[in-house]
Amino acid sequence: MDIINDMVVRFANVNGTGSASANNMFAKTIFRMGIPVSPKNIFPSNIQGLPTWYEVRINKDGYLGRRTGIDLLVGVNPQSLKKDIASVKSGGYFVYDSTRKLHAEFIREDINYIGIPMMKLSMEHYQVPRLQQLFKNIIYVGALVALLDIEMKVIKNIVDEQFAKKPKLIPNNYKALDLGYDFAKANYECPLKYRLERMDGVGDSILIEGNEATGLGAIYGGATVMAWYPITPSTSVAKGFETHCKKLRVDADGRKNYAFVQAEDELAAMGMVIGATWNGSRAFTATSGPGVSLMSEFIGLAYFAEIPVTLVNVQRGGPSTGMPTRTQQPDIISTIYASHGDTKHISLFPSTPTECFEMMADCLDLADRFQTPVMMISDLDLGMNSHMCPPLKWDDTRKYDRGKVYDAEDLERIKEFGRYLDVDDDGICYRTIPGTHPTKGSFFTRGTSRDEYAKYTEDGDTYVRVVNRLLKKWETAKSYVPIPEVTEAKEKTDMGIIFFGTTRYSALEAMDLFEKEGIYLDALRIKAVPFNQTVEDFINSHEQIFVIEQNRDGQMRSVLMNELDADPKKLTAILNYDGMPITAATIMERIGQHLPALV
């Protein structure tokens, strides 16, 4: 029986050989055929030479989480050949470069081999060695067009778009596609039993990387200063911001309505953000775990001196340098509670690029509203992989929430100015921006304890008043942060799952699969800390809750216990932390161990 629009295709390449663009082309073509697709880069911390993989899940039902079990693998990396062949599912296909014969030790009886003489074809048609290497990649894509029944017209359109500015390159790319296609057609029965068929499964979705959407969100949210220091997997946030700023934020006279500063390190990046927001701009930084560690002292300053900060943490595998090119959710505690002393920070957890865009603008609003650091906690999987998601939307009637800022007129009007006076009794005070008024509203910003008028004090009562007011602010924030997404099971149940961020994909898939087995789980996706009432209610209304996350220590579970005094016995940690995106199968297997019904 043919298997249509449901498979995992993996490419095994050598890093730095130009395979990325060919592989992206493959995924985009499937997307344009209306088929839900979810590509993932599995790459080394290396620029050239080490193995890299690109894994594409194609799923007609729209399940976009990672799935193990490779149906077709294109293996062009001799270093990883053995491992790659072993990774193919029984009955699956291994597509390889047959320029050289496969050694007998690589032959498995239970899989199918498809040899395409990629390098040979390339060398026969292209002279320059660099091009031979590049077009070898396009040749295997061409072969897949035949093998999987991809629409050639669609992929050639993509070539046209990609080389619109260098049309001379188009014929060579076409030729490479045709070479692979013709060879496969002539030598193999095409299509294979795994094949693709145009469908209407993507609607008006877009295919975009989370980090680029984050950069765009910062532009739409009105950020004018970005300070950053390169670190995988956050660097493309900076790139996204800058690339789109060049198009969207330059005046007719060529002057920029933004400042993009590559700092000397993460400490400086955070200092710059603090200086800029203190001075009335919207500013942000993007980093990963090691960067957050370095920024910690400054984060405490911003918390205590009450300065808006927006920090994007695109998490990667820790601790230390850890697995810099693998995904995890390991910085939940260290980001929410970053810095010494009693600190805690408003944090948002996007799970799609669309949410990266929206939440980034929300973070900038929240930072101004609450005059405090606001964290957007994403991860490598979301940030650096393309995800199929709803289009980015902006409501033109939306106004930036610049929070409580006195301007010159306000200062004339009010009786007295105290930077840290809780005038509205919500824990949030009014600030002034330097340069506002000649004689009123100036104050001294400091990280030392101070009174309501920003005067230095070591008085214990005053200190307690100030830090308790910060807690009141935290309470106020509960009604401002995004509320969680609750998905109820088809039948009433006292079991639930809690998850956040990219775990969403596989968690929802697992929920559906469980349902088919007659096991019902309600689901709650956390979108923000502080937790609002919905989270508390969800925990209270279920007997057993599985907290699914991608770290070793069940960090979000700890935060739930810490912030809500939730009963630890009720909360079971379901964890995956091998650096690969969590799968529905893993979730089911690990939850299954706790379900008597399945034993």
Added chain:
Amino acid sequence: MTYIKPTFRHPGLKKNKVGYVRADYEGAISTLCAGCGHDSISGAIVQACFEMSVEPHRLAKLSGIGCSSKTPTYFLSNSHGFNSVHGRMPSVTTGANMANRDLIYLGVSGDGDTASIGMGQFVHAVRRNLNMAYIVMNNGCYGLTKGQDSATTDFGSISKSSGLNDSFQAIDLVGMALELGATFVGRSFSGDKDQLVPMIKAAMSHPGFAFIDCISPCVTFNNNKGSTKSYQFVRDHQEATSTIDFVPHEEEITVDYEAGTSTSVALHDGSKIHLDKLSPNWDPTDRYSAVMRLQEAKLTGDILTGLLYIDPKSRGLHDLMKTSKRPLNSLQEEDLCPGSAALEGINAGFR
């Protein structure tokens, strides 16, 4: 503890061009040790700002951590101030400056704050030619943590808490700034107001990074016999490159200088720095001659002070980055948000 000063003002006090009296530039009463050099520098800042007719609210004062970094509380209470974290004032000032190019940025730091924990940020602020005046109140020790040696403690110097430094050579911030390409480099002494006040004015007018290394004795831990940062030692060894006068752009030079021994440097805003009694073989706009003079002074055991180098063609960071002439913090939603129509096109690019 911070004391509130009596606010009574004598009606006959002299006002400057923007209508402020000198007291408007003062701050809270200092809580530093009596006689601390840092207080004299605060006084010089007050005088410079008053005489220059700076509007206090158009200046932002920033610092790191240390006795020196406390001083912004003791001057310009009508200016916004920011006491940041140890060694990180340059980055906070960079961000502030990015947000509003129109304010004057005055950064104050210590030798510990700059030459140790904050060295990296200092170096990069120089490299970016950030438009700010940066004053290091250099006492050759960590005052606030009770007098430990700092990276500017001279070899052979003796201090109360650390004794004789017979281990490490000092980092000379002035020499380093020159090497790094700083566009304004001066050294002064807290006890020499005649030199320091005009130098601060010039630094605040300079479009770019203006660095002043100001020797500022710590009376409590490093003013003893044998210390190279004591009042006595500096008075005995100070050698100035020239005298310095700062002439604001609308004023005329009224003093007669002797021909051949003086020079004027015109600044971007039309003001002038006038230098008299020039050192031989030294030209304030020639970096090489400044480096040479500095080395010569080192050999003779002198402390070279005065304006050492200025690049009259300096351009600040905003010009290098081609940012909007309007301060970024004044841009509104309509300037910043591309709107839903533009987003349609962006979405289309991802299909």
